[in-house]
Amino acid sequence: MFVESLAPKLDLLSEECVLVQAWKKTVNHIRDHNWYADTLALDREAANLPEFVQELSAKLRSPWDWRNNPIRIVPAPKSQPWWVDPKSGRWEPQKEAKTQKKLRPLAHVSLRDQVTATALIVCLADRVENSQGDPRVSIDEPESRKAVISYGNRLYCEEVKGTLRHRWGSTKVYRAYFQDYRCFVSRPEFVAERIEPNSRVVIVHSDLRQFYDRVTPELLSQKIESLRQSTDDPRFYKFARRLLSWTWHGSDENEADEYARISGLTNFKRVALPQGLVAAGFLANIVLLDFDKGLRHRIGKEIAEGIHLHDACRYVDDIRLVLSVKRDPKISEIKDSVLNWLQRLLNRFAGGLPVSQEKTRAAFVRGDERPLVRQSNKMERIQQAISGGFDSIGGEDILDALQGLVRAQSRYAEARTETQGWSLAPVPDVRNDTVARFAAARFRSTFRSLRPLLDKREEAGGLGQGPPTDDPNGRRRVAWTRDDLDDEAMAFALGLIENWVEDPSNVRLLRIGLDIWPSADVLLRVLKILGQYTVVRHRRSGPWRVACYCLAEVFRAGATETGFVDDRECLPGPIEISAYRDVLAKEAERLALLSPNALPWYLKQQVFLFLAVTNPAHAPITKGKRIPEMKRYLELLRYLRGDVLGVSDGDFATLAILSRRAFLDRRRAVKLAKLHLTSKRASLIAERHPAFGLELLNSDKSIARALPLRIRQELLAPG
Numbered sequence: 001m002f003v004e005s006l007a008p009k010l011d012l013l014s015e016e017c018v019l020v021q022a023w024k025k026t027v028n029h030i031r032d033h034n035w036y037a038d039t040l041a042l043d044r045e046a047a048n049l050p051e052f053v054q055e056l057s058a059k060l061r062s063p064w065d066w067r068n069n070p071i072r073i074v075p076a077p078k079s080q081p082w083w084v085d086p087k088s089g090r091w092e093p094q095k096e097a098k099t100q101k102k103l104r105p106l107a108h109v110s111l112r113d114q115v116t117a118t119a120l121i122v123c124l125a126d127r128v129e130n131s132q133g134d135p136r137v138s139i140d141e142p143e144s145r146k147a148v149i150s151y152g153n154r155l156y157c158e159e160v161k162g163t164l165r166h167r168w169g170s171t172k173v174y175r176a177y178f179q180d181y182r183c184f185v186s187r188p189e190f191v192a193e194r195i196e197p198n199s200r201v202v203i204v205h206s207d208l209r210q211f212y213d214r215v216t217p218e219l220l221s222q223k224i225e226s227l228r229q230s231t232d233d234p235r236f237y238k239f240a241r242r243l244l245s246w247t248w249h250g251s252d253e254n255e256a257d258e259y260a261r262i263s264g265l266t267n268f269k270r271v272a273l274p275q276g277l278v279a280a281g282f283l284a285n286i287v288l289l290d291f292d293k294g295l296r297h298r299i300g301k302e303i304a305e306g307i308h309l310h311d312a313c314r315y316v317d318d319i320r321l322v323l324s325v326k327r328d329p330k331i332s333e334i335k336d337s338v339l340n341w342l343q344r345l346l347n348r349f350a351g352g353l354p355v356s357q358e359k360t361r362a363a364f365v366r367g368d369e370r371p372l373v374r375q376s377n378k379m380e381r382i383q384q385a386i387s388g389g390f391d392s393i394g395g396e397d398i399l400d401a402l403q404g405l406v407r408a409q410s411r412y413a414e415a416r417t418e419t420q421g422w423s424l425a426p427v428p429d430v431r432n433d434t435v436a437r438f439a440a441a442r443f444r445s446t447f448r449s450l451r452p453l454l455d456k457r458e459e460a461g462g463l464g465q466g467p468p469t470d471d472p473n474g475r476r477r478v479a480w481t482r483d484d485l486d487d488e489a490m491a492f493a494l495g496l497i498e499n500w501v502e503d504p505s506n507v508r509l510l511r512i513g514l515d516i517w518p519s520a521d522v523l524l525r526v527l528k529i530l531g532q533y534t535v536v537r538h539r540r541s542g543p544w545r546v547a548c549y550c551l552a553e554v555f556r557a558g559a560t561e562t563g564f565v566d567d568r569e570c571l572p573g574p575i576e577i578s579a580y581r582d583v584l585a586k587e588a589e590r591l592a593l594l595s596p597n598a599l600p601w602y603l604k605q606q607v608f609l610f611l612a613v614t615n616p617a618h619a620p621i622t623k624g625k626r627i628p629e630m631k632r633y634l635e636l637l638r639y640l641r642g643d644v645l646g647v648s649d650g651d652f653a654t655l656a657i658l659s660r661r662a663f664l665d666r667r668r669a670v671k672l673a674k675l676h677l678t679s680k681r682a683s684l685i686a687e688r689h690p691a692f693g694l695e696l697l698n699s700d701k702s703i704a705r706a707l708p709l710r711i712r713q714e715l716l717a718p719g
Contacts, residue, residue, distance in 0.1 A: 006123045006168060008228070010235040013119050014060035018168075019053045022119035025173045029278045030114070036074045036106050036276060036552070036602060039560060040609055040632055045111055047657040048688065051650075056112055063239045069110035070249035071274050072629075073256055074602050075103040075545040077504040079433070084501065084529070091501065091529040092543055101262050102505075103545060105213070107274030108602070109246070117279040118173070120240055125155050125166035127227055128286055134164055135180050139187050145311055146299055149292040151184040152315035153281030173278060178383060178438070184315045185376040185429055191311040191322045192365040199324040200364065202331070203429070204338050207359035208317035208346075212273045212280065213265055214353055215287050217245035220272040223286050244283065246271045284316055290349040298345075304337040335362040363427035373412055375430045378405050379438055386442060392479055395450035399488060402439045402446070406495070409435040433506070440496055440512040447489050447516060448570040456573075457483040486572040493517035497526065504546050511557045517572060518563040520579040526554065527587050534591060534599065548603045551591075555606035558584045559613045585614045592620050601629040608633040612663060616640035640664075644676045652676065653684035660692045670699045679706035686711045 012018055027046065030037050045052045059066065080102040081094045093102075109117075133148035134157075156172040157164040188203045195201050208214075221241045228237055247270055248256040260268035273280040273287075295312040303309045306329070311322040319342070325334060342355045382401050390398060412428040428435070480488075496513030500506040514523065533547035563577040571577060588607045591599060599607075608630065611619040619637045639647070639655040640663065647655070660669035673685070673696060682703055686693025694715050697703050704712050 006125070007232070008123045008127075008236045009233040010063060010239055011233075012123055013063075013116065013236075013239070014057045016053050016057050018119050018122065019056055019060075019115060020049070021168055022115045022122060023049065023053065024171045025122075026111070026114045026118045026278050028171045029173050034276055034278075035076055035104075036108060037556070038108065038111075038605060039556065040605070040612075040636065041111055043658050043662050044632060044654060047661060048650075048654045050688070052111075056115060059112075060116065063235070063242070066239070066242060068113055068243065068246050071110075071246045071252075071271065071276075072108040072249050072601070073252040073259075074106040074108055074276070074549065075255070076106045076549050077507065077546045078102040078104050079503055079505045082502060082504055090532055091547075103259065103542060105256065105259050105275065107246070107271065107276040109274050109277050113243075113246070114278055116243060117277060120243060121155075121279045121282045122166065122168045123236065124224070124227065124286075125157075125168065125282075126164060128282070128289070129155050129157050129164045129166060131289060132285065132292070134159065135175070135183065139183065139190055142300075145187070145191070145313075146296050149295055149312060150285055150288070150314050151180040152318070153285055154180060155282060174281060181315060181434070182376065182380055182383070184313055184318075184320070186380065187313050188311065188320045188322045189365070189374060189376075189429065195310060195322075195324055200326075200328065202323045202325060202334055202362055202364055204319075204321040204323065204335065204362045205360065205429075206319045206321070206338070206342060207356040208319075209354045209356035209359075210263060210265070211317035211353060212275050212284065213263065213268065213271075215273045215284070216267060216352065217241070217270050217272040219350070219352060220244055220283060220287055223289065224283075226290075227286070244272050246274055281316065287350060287353075288314065291346060294345045294349050303341045307334065307337055331362050331364065335360055338362070361427055373408075373428045375405065375409060375412075375428045375435060378408075379430065379435070382442065386446060390446075390450075392450065392453045395446055395453065396480055398446050399443060399450070399485075399492075402443050403488075403492065405435060406439050436496075436499060436506065436509055440509050443489075443492055444512055444516050447485065448565065451482055451485055451572075452567060452569045454480055454482045454485055457481045482573060486574065489572055490517050490519075494522070497522065500550075501529065504550055507550050507553050510550065511553060511561065514554070514557065515562050518575055518577055518580040520576070520583045523580055523583050527583070530554075531587070534594070545600075548600050552603040552606040555584070555588065555603075555610045559606070559610040581614055584610065585618070588614075589618050589620075596627060601627055604630060605633060608637065612636055612640060636663075640672070642672065642675055649678070649680045649684060652681050653688060656681070656685055657689045657692055660689070660695075666695055670695055674700065677703070682706055683708055683711055686715060690715060 006012060006018070023045075027042050030042060031039075082091060083094055084091050132150045132154065135148055135151050135154050137144045137148060139145050139148075154175045155166045156170055156175050157166050159165075192201045192203060221244065224240055224244075225237055228234075253269075256268055259265075273283055277283075292314065295314070298309050299312060301309060303323075306326045308324045308326075309321060310324060313320050321338060323334070323338070339355055339357060339360055346353050346355065378401070382398060382405065385394065385398050385401070409428060409430075409432055493513040493516040496506075496509040496516075500510035500513070510526070514526070530547050530551050533544050534551070558581065563571060563575075563580060565571055588610050591603070591607050592611065604627065608619060612633070616637050621634050621637050621641075625634065635647070635651065636655060636658065638644070639652075640659060644652055644655075656669070656673040659672065660666070663669075664672065669692070673681075677696070682693070682696060683706075685696065686707060693707075693711070697707075697715055704716070707715070
């Protein structure tokens, strides 16, 4: 890892050492955070990384010949009320909902373009991060707060002689989400409590409407160009303009145009911040750097008549303001005044970006009208309890606290307060979806850590409870058994799945719910709901797209996540994970046999990925031959079935290594590779994956004679 900062120079982008690090950052982020991922593409390039980097480096040495790959659209659901109609039994949006308006245009960006964009932001990292200030500084003093407005999508940095340096040799791109979000949500309350008690204090939550979709390539280019210094390489900025402008794939142009029409976008044919680009979060902060400066300049001043701004902070497109008002206006009047002021600020510093009136909320910190509820404090205490480690009693307390957090948030749900029209309805300081994801992820991790610590019911004397235990307060408590914990897990998991049924944008909750409780019976019910859109031919409507995306996520999780644990005791006792996978495999086989146009390409990819993991022999590889996005999946399936007819030596080596890394154990991977092994193929495998090459050699000493002397000596060298 280089200690010195990288600079905005075009030649740096083609350096293989920079591209390797950009690749690591990009792939790790896509696997862990992207809403959609072509897992096979990531695994293939990992198996053939030197060649991928060399080819990309060669392309970047001729930057003016560069052409972005068109991006594919993956429609994902936004928040919207759905239900299971009691008369028809259909899962569908409620009558007043318009699903077509509630789709998020996720973008599948090629890995080549992803890595190049990450390399680009690494060269700008230190300059941009220092201009935003250190998000780790204390918020105790007004001046330190003024230095930091932005908390979201901050790069992973360390302090070197008083400046921030991005650790470009690390596999992490961004700082930990909860760490910065926790500071973002607690900061307004901290500031509000220090305003003189007699003041009328208001906290405003606001949001930028369709932020990523509305940032044009021209606006992004203008903001990046403003970072340029006299010593910079001007070619770097010229190439950045060329790179950060994507167009939609020809197959998706009509869908993108329809989304633009419904959403009121004037230009969506070229995209600067595709929702799925790893670098998009960092680039979004560049777009709002001047806006942040405008906010910083107004802190401590009056922004409208009788409204004084005490603090402002931002998490990507989520904005929070702390105000005091001299007179006694209605909360709606304060909201309108702040909206108007924010829009004027955006018009000046980031033209074309509108404030979302629907997502703007205002609440008094002290008083009897729309009081603020500090859910963030509860989340902070829970996180500290988890981070500090826990015993069986402590784990039970954490699970109780998580369930209490979810119950409390449901009472404060916006939809409920709006329909009831109660003027004193409390306003939570954290959004519902954020609380739900926080609770779901931490319930899963706590459950899996706690379960091996508990006794089975029969070990507790068959009384249905564990032995009495002293809690931290010295009180005698009856410890849970594993059966008690399993009951809690089932109830919590089913609640997560119910949240998804009522709002399909909660697809991540569905994945976690199925991972906590991977029951074949529960999966059958989920598939029955989703299968309504695949058992007969459906027009490509909004609800059809929602169902297809959710199905794709169920299969992706089934191939990479659901039920994969190191210790079987981390899974609920009544669960047979093999039964869950059998049910999912049966559905995968049914979907794979449908006509080529019955399902979108991204769902087919995940279906065939799951079949490759579970039973490649049952995959109908004749289906999807004419679909370009399926080519690599069909190649893998044929290899796993022992069919390598027409496969080049290079592709054979890639498929063999990929199978060993991601699909097969040592014995099966060696046996399969040896079926069609030649000296050339053995050499390529040994060069790209020495460990697998050694496994092949150890299985059959005659393979060594087919290898070049250099490779043979390297594999057999002591140590």
